[in-house]
Amino acid sequence: MRYLFILFVFVSFSAAAQxxxxxxxxxxxxxxxxxxxxxxxxxxxxxxxxLRGERGYEEEGFFKNGVKEGTWRRFSLEGDLIAIENYRWGQKDGRNLYMTYMGEPLREENWRAIDPQNPYDTVKVYDVNDPTKVVGTKVVKIETLAVKHGTWKYYGEGGVVEKTEEWVMDKPKVKETATAATGVEDDLAPIDVSTGKTATSAKATDPKTSKKPQAVLDYEKKNSGKKKIKVRDGSTGG
Structure with a gap:
């Protein structure tokens, strides 16, 4: 026991000496x-x-080279856990939870931290006419060091989810119809990070690629190659 105490004192002294x-x-x-x-x-x-009507708090976590890193926990001055936040490069990253002073969930956020030494991201570029086909990549600069990315949830009384948001690189994810004919939503469609919309939207709304009704297709097939017939409309003169 004596040696363990000496070792503890030595480790504490070494850490403090730095x-x-x-x-x-x-x-x-x-x-x-x-x-x-x-x-x-x-x-x-x-x-x-x-301060000035704002409730105080205590938070605990780690600093690395002057910025927050890893998991930080926030408590009310009475000792109630009110937030669990995750940091990378001093910015929020991943899932963050916020609670009321009664311990009920209040809000859930998802963030993506950007490396300040390399604030760029490579994104896929999809074919306008075929949203499943990748035609290349593009390097884009991220203007902020933390962007909303993923699912955000807002809770009401009793911990019931009242509102949900989907974010893609700080832009709202917009659900688009997969085809103009069916109106079926495609949650798995590729996302254009420049707009937050699915890559199928351009194809679905382009009149050149919109699907024609089956009756029109049958008529065009039946009369393809035939000479156009002049129809009498009952008019007289010239």
């Missing part, structure tokens, strides 16, 4: 470390007091 400023928790952990360059590192606990 920090310019820090605090020691009640359990003896080194928290709120600012390294020799003044950059936040490691586990942190942040407290925000009540």
């Amino acid at each position: 920090c310019k400023d820090y605090i020691i928790s009640a359990k003896g952990d080194t928290l709120n470390c600012t390294d020799m360059k003044g950059v936040k590192q490691g586990p942190w606990v942040v407290r925000v007091d009540n």
Whole structure:
């Protein structure tokens, strides 16, 4: 036991020695470390007091080179868990949950963080006339470092989902009809990230590619190649 205590003291001292400023928790952990360059590192606990009618909170998580990284949890000043957020490169990334002070779900968000060192993304380009065919790729620059990407849910009383949103790279995902004739929605249709719409929309609305009624197709087939017949309409003169 004596040797374990000495080892614990040595590890704590080594961690603290790498920090310019820090605090020691009640359990003896080194928290709120600012390294020799003044950059936040490691586990942190942040407290925000009540201010101008806004309720305060405490949050805990990790800093990596001055930005939030990994899972952060937010608590009310009374100790109630009110948010679970995930970060990458200091930006929200993945699934984030928010709760009421009574512990009921309030909102679920999904984000995609963008690497600030490489703020570009490669997207597929689909054939206008054949939305299942990929004709190439295009590199686009992402203007913001975190974009809405995935399903967002809004909850009402009792944890009932009242509203759902679908996002694709910060643009609403719009459900389009697969064909003008059937009106069947295709949730699996490719998404054009520049508009948020399915790639089938151009084909479905183009009059050149719209499907003709079967009666018209049968008539055209029956009379194809025949000489046009002049029909008397009852008019007189010239």
